[in-house]
Amino acid sequence: MSAADLAREPSRARDVARRLARWFARHARDLPFRRTQDPYAIWVSEIMLQQTRVETVLGYFERFLARFPTVEALAAASEDDVLAAWSGLGYYRRARLLHRGAKAVVERFGGVLPADPERLREISGIGPYTAGAVASIAYDLPVPAVDGNVARVVARLDAISDPAEQQAGHPGIARRAEAVLAAGRPRVLTQALMELGALVCTPKAPSCDLCPVASACRAGARDLQAAIPAPRKKVAQPEARFVALVLSWRNAVVLTRRPATGLLAGLWCPPLVPTRAVRRPRSPRTAMERLGFDGTIEPLPGPWVRHVFTHRIWHVAPFRGTLRTRPGGEDVTLWRPGSPLPGGLPRIARKVLEAAGISAN
């Protein structure tokens, strides 16, 4: 590895910073979370953007802020209300930790998000990336925010070939990113590094001919941009099968709360019962009995509803039924389509309800 890198070549870091800032001023997307300097709003956007594409977040950010305009409003909300606003966005633990973090900001920091990355890291859901993002974007401090984009851009700029040194958590990457931020306006340069990674320095087929820092890129100079970063190892996705019961009681549908830990923790779903049947079951009588429901049940047409998670795949066979007696219990609710959600409703619940002709919007 070369002794010289962005952290050791101040003139090169300045050149990169200047080119990035000029490119960003011209090509940055107009995004709602770039139109605010409110640290709370920027915090919300950064949590939503964790492992999530900008286009997906656009459908949630402004609605969430309208619903919870201040950190005090969020802190005062119920967890079910927060999860309802998060429904469909995924990684629901983020919403729970953001909610917990809002309470801590109100109680411990007087409702003001701190600028010090050490203090930010004490807040639930804020890790090294988000602390850097809030410190640099909201407070214009030269604290690096290394996400997947920044790690890839920096690894390519310095042609880092060791896979371990390409990781976002590696100190060498943070040091290099910090050198770029310190050479200009951190608020601009943090976003510029990420924007470059999202629009130009993409994982596959980067647009090096459009890149403002191609002249400084050592991967480009050696035609290594396709090899950096190294591909990750893939993990198996176990498959599981369930029967789903879309049960009506008068004008409402039965939803049950999932366990407090694990996949889709605490969210609301039509009752799901594991099944070993490989072919679609004709009658989930045992499922009805096991759950203590009393009513009729019939299969819904169509194939298994397939849902792919990060690390597993579900196949769900939906059934529809009508109850003879009103269901009860703490983790059972009756939801009338069109009325506000009782809490978080994951995508698989929507798919199952739609298979029964019920729209959950």
Added chain:
DNA sequence: TAAGCGTGGTT
């Protein structure tokens, strides 16, 4: 430390 945690766009 590595696994667990959602969803959707792109190729």
Added chain:
DNA sequence: TAACCAAGCTT
């Protein structure tokens, strides 16, 4: 279609 993977964090 299947693979890849995105503004990561927690345990």
